[in-house]
Amino acid sequence: MSHSSTNFSTNLHVLDGKNWNRWSIQMKAILGFQEIAEIVEEGFPELITEATEQQRLSYKENKRRDCKAMCLLHQCVDGAHFEKIAAAKSSQEAWRILENCKKGVDQLKKVRLQTMRRQYEIMQMEQSEKVAQFCNRIISHTNAMKACGEVMTDQTIMEKTLRTLIPSFDHIVVAIEESKRLEYLRIEELQGSLEAH
Structure with a gap:
């Protein structure tokens, strides 16, 4: 089986809420390999009403690349994260939602850690x-x-x-x-x- 330069076969890791750091590093590498990382990071301009033919072609190509990125993101998240990004209009929006979920997890860890520190301090035999x-x-x-x-x-x-x-x-x-x-x-x-x- 031959693969073109933008297709590859690998086991994709799934974001489950506990593996953000590893998952995001791997996803950035995959998105870069697929030549769609900048679409996810920067997005792309909307099509204006008086667009030229070149602008229409560019928008169509960007939209195709964005759909490719969305497809990858949908495949690489668990059910709970999929529900969070299902309504996203672009891969950039989906990525931002996932990043915000990570911040929420980090905040929860900090709160949990404060409670555990207190319990640790008063722990006695x-x-x-x-x-x-x-x-x-x-x-x-x-x-x-x-x-x-x-x-x-x-x-x-x-x-x-x-x-x-x-x-x-x-x-x-x-x-x-x-x-x-x-x-x-x-x-x-x-x-x-x-x-x-």
Whole structure:
């Protein structure tokens, strides 16, 4: 099967709301390869009433390229995003709608992250909680924060763990801090040391 210079066969990635960064990079490359990126980015002028034959031909070509871009966008979004761009009059409008959806997702992540930070700050080990349960709760919570863009080092997480253990662990915490350098310790090793005591 032969392909012309503007057709290609590939698995197109679908925008699902969680993969905007990767999806937009890939879509820009595809749109560039298809020679329709500028139509999506800049749009094209409407046809004026007194248009010359050249202007009519140019408009017709731009409209064809815009339809090609819309077709690609429709194929590369999930159902929820398709509904958002279904009424768009141009590929440029559709792209702007998708970008605005991304901004909404980012804003939601920021709000969610603020809530998680607050929960993280007040997190303490419960009296009846086992070390493994507490460590798993902290790791699960910090993983959720990282998924929303928070940058956290293992050392920060271990320091939080040691600070928030119940008082009966105080002497163990001192022993761990004196005998091991936290910057070289892994979270699993810390958990193992705590469970051993």
